[in-house]
Amino acid sequence: MPSLATYIALPGTTAEAFNHWHEVLGGELQILTYGDMPMPGMPFEPDPNSVAHAVLKTPGGELAGGDAEPGGDYxxxxxxxxxxxxxxxxxxxxxxxxxxxxxxxxxxxxxxxxxxxxxxxxxxxxxxxxxxxxxxxxxxxxxxxxxxxx
Structure with missing residues (x-):
């Protein structure tokens, strides 16, 4: 079934932000770092502790995000x-x-x-x-x- 979620890129604070939003809103949180899933051939060398993908599922919908690419001005x-x-x-x-x-x-x-x-x-x-x-x-x-x- 198709779905739509908001995606937000943060300047290296994604894990902290998503954990905070989880505390405030509840729901189910999943955080995946680049170290959790090495991806050869990336156009940049990600910090293994950076968030590649986070999803917070609440009763009202989903919020997804990740850390901004290095050098990105967010x-x-x-x-x-x-x-x-x-x-x-x-x-x-x-x-x-x-x-x-x-x-x-x-x-x-x-x-x-x-x-x-x-x-x-x-x-x-x-x-x-x-x-x-x-x-x-x-x-x-x-x-x-x-x-x-x-």
Missing amino acids: AVRDTAYSLLYTADDPDEAREIIRKFVDAGGAAGMPFELAPWGDWYGQVFDRFGVMWSLSVPASEDWRERAEVAGA
Whole structure:
């Protein structure tokens, strides 16, 4: 069956980032280094400890990635590296944001009811990746937000 996953190349921090995302989001993590699978004939000589391929499978989808090729200029902390995570409820999304911030990330856009009616906010993790958090609004959550003054 065909599938589509987001792939992200990081500047030598893939293993750390994927382990962190696994702690925050849960799921199943697989990390394969170049040392795990020697590949003769590569156009560059990879560090055997560099990540050749990582996959984080969560209930909502997959995120894949690897360490950037040596000499590659991969800028992070830009919305070019942004991921959208849709949570089941606002409390779950707030908890994800808290975990990212507590681990060295920075809040971006406040998580609140957006003009289009859903909950939405942004946080940058400690690797510079922007995570957009979204929760489809329900009448119950809207009523609780109005009572709380959100």
